[in-house]
Amino acid sequence: MSAHTLPRRHRIRRGALAIALATCVGATLVSCSDGAEPAAGQSAPGPAADARLARLAQKAADTGSLGVIVRVDSGDGKPVEIAEQAAWTKDDHTLAAGDQFRVGSNTKTVTATLILQQVTENRISLADTVEEWLPGLVEGGEDITVRMLLNHTSGLSDFLLTPEFLPSLTGQEKRTWTPEELLAITPEQDPPAEPGETYAYSNANYEALGLILEKATGSSLAELIRKKITGPLKMRDSYLATDADRDTGRQHVTGYEPNAGRLKKILSGTVDLPAGVGFAGPERPGDNVDTSAIDPSWSWAAGGMVSTAADWQTFLTALNSGELLAEAQLRQMRTTVDAPEEGGGYGLGLIRADTTCGTVWGHTGGLPGYSSEIYTDAT
Template sequence: MSAHTLSLRHRIRRGALITALATCMGAALVSCSDGAGPAAEQSVASPAADAPLARLAQQAADTGSLGVIVRVDSGDGKPVEIARQAAWTKDDHRLAADDRFRVGSNTKTVTATLVLQQVAENKISLDDTVEEWLPGLVESGEDITVRMLLNHTSGLGDFLLTPEFLPSLTGQEKRTWTPQELLAITPGQDPPAEPGEKYSYSNANYEALGLILEKATGSSLTELIKEKITGPLGMKDSYLATNGDWDTAETTEKQHVTGYEPDAERLRAILSGTVDLPEGVGFAGPERSGDNIDTSAIDPSWSWAAGGMVSTARDWQTFLTALNSGELLPMAQMKQMRTTVNAPEEGGGYGLGLMKVDTACGTVWGHTGGLPGYSSEIYTDASGRRSVAVLTSTNFGIKEEKAATANKALVEAASCQMLGEPQPSDNPAG
């Protein structure tokens, strides 16, 4: 997410395979789609008004995004909801705009909100050290503060970069990881950085924050999310995943989106020039059309406070709108959350669990998310009254050049429509 690209999902960062795989967490293709059925044609606003956005969504789906959900709320009470997909994916799942989706690292904004609520109640201080809360669990914890965990300046690397964890990320190994185990295999940054020295995105930061929250409150993270966020906001389709069994998780009649990734050969080609991927290394799951793998069964529970939530476009926009309009945090904590460090790889800056992204049409606030088979970008304007969500049913698949271009055009157009600005002049459907 150019310097103003909307998501880190469109980049392969830091020049290593496992680093590239880290973008899965807070980025000759399929055949063109035929006419979509009713579920894939959802649109609430005027057909003429959102036709260009719908065309971009279908173009993105056919070019490699595979499945796309777009929801734009311009604050006028008439949200646009669009669901488009490549034709062959309909055999797995007829996509609808209100389907449940793994929102990945967008979860970090919820975790940060919960921490800042405790800060407002003087139960946690941003200047508390990790060692005070989690003695002996994090290397150099006596020099790392809660604030550094929140804005990714802790100096910690990412457990995603380790050979111990890679088989679980790709689904080749079925193992239940605890946050403590993940922190135990977390390396320092490469090259090394002192706590507070520089921004470097790490899921380990939020695993530690989840443990601090549970210790400070005496409640589980699942309970805190229900009590402080999803319950009060009426987010009935949002929950923290504890396994990969979507049929027996907290269920409603809502479907769960099927996610896909390129097979081992395509993945190797995508990463060619960045890293030499060992032959045969790829995601586990059933083979699908266009050299894709169905990754829906890969267990995301390891991502926990860093990326474990399942939601819908509407539910997550409800959360972000409440947050950025001041409903969930006092003004002092909202100001702290929006105090950013420079994070050009995210398209702007990173606050306390909140990204500031400079788009072609203005600044937006929110986060990105990614897990195997799922990527998302969800933002509001500064007031929180306008919001946009773009959910895509692949992560590495949109790193191929044509797919990345089409997906970027869609996100830019949706963001501009949310902000009430004309689509970018170079937009193919503008």
């Protein structure tokens, strides 16, 4: 139920392996229709279109996605909310449209918003170098600016599939990583790229931005999110995960990934995983693994938030209406570099996707067992 599809090669480098796979719970918010005028009081072209969307969601669930949440709100009536799942997954959890899920790299839009708020307050400049804020932590940091971190032109690669981190990503190793440790194992891009030269998505950029935020404000990232975003917007079902604990008082969806044998086949030709590498967790039907207990806290400023489709709509609406950022900073956020693999361009923590129903703004995200694509138009 996504607004656009990313190439598999790039999706693996996104929040986690889950994005490359079809066996994850997905959640999508889009604010455009197929071009037809909605009837009064409806958020979609009509009941027939809603029914077709539900059938597509069920088909996606039955053919690999396992669980799908869809929310479509055109702002002129009751939103369309759909939750469909493969039959066997109901033994673990009955999916509802209001369930919480791990939004993965959609978190980057929140982190970028916090940075730009500090720019407004003159605590951070987009021209500041990483070395100024994090001396000695990032190789070549004297040539990398805050803007380059935000739009992924820093020249940094990603730590996700490194031999050191892969066991934690799959849950085979239980380890709590600090952002400093993740930056230390971040490899050089291959081939190398000079800072500011080309777009190349890297979670390391946002680990660095989280550290800069904490240093600039004296507050923890979780506290900043509560104080500046979720609190003022009354996003009561959204928070930054610090571990795999899901006892929050709301239903949290269960996520799944293929077992080691099936995973290796799926990723063949994209990445050559070592033999036996797979996700840790209880075995489930269809050669799947329940990945819900894998600790997502490593993703932090790059992808650690949990939310709902309705809450994230609240955030994107506030962001695009100017409630969270001054006009100058919102304009900077929407200034993009070419990123064809994103379906358009990448701004400061924000994807511009050029779709058949027009240009939309948002992000994608994934963690083991979870994948999401969340977009809105600019108005």
